Amino acid sequence: MSGHSGNSGNLMSGSATLHCPHGGRAFAASAPTAVSLDGLPVHTASDVFAVTGCTHTVDGVPRPCTTIRWSPHSDSMTVDGAPVLLDTTHAQCFGAGGLVPQGPPVVSVTQQGVVCR
Structure with missing residues (x-):
């Protein structure tokens, strides 16, 4: 890991629970990084996150x-050149069309004793 974080927050690893604002479950669908925390991969901005079970409707x-989609701070700490994700990293959920933001994800991180400042 290198750099420093432009904002404070808890490091997100495979132990994080992620949901869209409508209750759908989100998970990292890409290969994990080589860096782990308590045996679980650390998430970075290069990870692809998928959402299943979302109940959002528009006019029925x-x-x-x-x-x-994650938007880490420009001077974030990196792993293999990709910014690490914190529970405070800005993000938006998108539908299949990918053009209209549908709200920020809900992130719950179990405190592992690692906090980026």
């Missing part, structure tokens, strides 16, 4: 969240 038509 299902418009479920399908992905999460």
